[in-house]
Amino acid sequence: MAIRAPYRSLRGISVAAALLAIGAAGCSDVTDAVDSAKDGAQKVARQRSVFSLDVGDCYNPNGKAEGTAYAIEIVPCDEAHEGQVVGEFAIDEGKEYPGDDGVSTIADDRCPVEAQKYSPDTWALPKGVALFYYTPTKESWATGDRAVSCTYTAEKGTFSGSLETAKSLKPEQITYLEGSNAVYEALWANQPEKDTVEGDLAGYKAQAEAVAAALDAHVDGLDGVEGAEVGKLRATLTKAAGNWKKAANAADADAFYIAYDPAFTDIDPSKSVAARKELGLATTVPADEAEVWAS
Known part of the structure; x- marks a missing residue:
């Protein structure tokens, strides 16, 4: 109950501020004051506890995106907003609180998957959107809170529209994205x-083995996808898989470097742009990925 007290207090303060705005206005400012009060009342009405977030909810944080939160403003997704809940799961780590770092590690591992x-195609995300999450605190854990809400949140500004794309994708698009995502997950998740x-x-050899296995699976999946550019990409990835296996x-380290250089080059995301265009997927390489292969 103590955890929820600030949430109730926050709502009360917001209501009071909206009502005071009306009382303080002069006659000539009544319309503006009423509009302002309506906006304030709407914001209050949209407040929801972070303990009741659902996948698909679009929201605006009350304050900074990072830090302890008790309530957020839920808004229609077609309105400008700062974030959207795109996944959730429950932590199953026994009775003891895993610690702040432990909870963050679990969320870091699970939220990208969820x-x-x-939103299978990260290339289609709005610019400046990054993965955040709401996790239990030590205090909320003691009350039984185990939920983690994974969100895409704008690091600056807002965006409009829902980020849900999985239901609208065609089978061949899903096949491509699942294979491609698995390759880069194998690369970064196994980074020494x-x-x-x-x-x-x-x-580094273990990382190479994981990437090679993911590439083999990706190449096999693309075998059933039609398209000239997809065929070219499949040939490039087949060559890449061979170098990752080497x-x-x-x-020794020298032999590794000799194989690694062409292996890494052949999974440069820019090499998949033509195939993505052919499949009807987003074709702009995310800035952070482009930077890695440009360095």
Whole structure:
């Protein structure tokens, strides 16, 4: 109950502010004051506890996007908003609170997976949108809170429209996206902590093995997808898979580097633009991905 108290207080303050705006207005400003009061009342009416968020909800945070929150403003998705809930799951980690870092690690691992179920094509996301999440705090955990809400939130400004695209995709688009997403997930999820191959050859070889396996699966999936550009991409990815396998079996760091360079180059996202266009998918490489392959 203590956790919900600030939420109730917040609503009360908002209502009072809206009513005071009317009382303080002069006669010539009555229309503006009424409009302002209506806006304030609407904002209050749209408040919802963060404990009751649902997948698909579009919202505006009350304050900063990051930090402790008790309530947010739920808005229609066709209105400008700062975020949308795109996935949720419950933490199953026993009775003890995993700690702030532990909860964040779980959310970091699970939210990208949940978000891709809702918005499989990250290239189609509005510019400046990033993955955030609402997680239990130590206090809310003690009351039984285990829910994590995964959201795409604008780091600056707002966006309009729902980010749900999974239901509108064609089978061949889904096949492509599932395979492509798995390749890059294998790459980044298995990134060794050491920043040099010499420092962790075994780790880099394990990463290469994971990427090669994901590429093999992606290539197999594309075998049933028609299109000249898709065929060209499939050939490029087949070559890439071969080089990743060479890297995975490298005898030493030098051999790894020789295989890794063409392997990494051939999964440059820009090489998939033509095939994406042919499939009717977004064709602008996200800035953060383009930066990685440009460096």
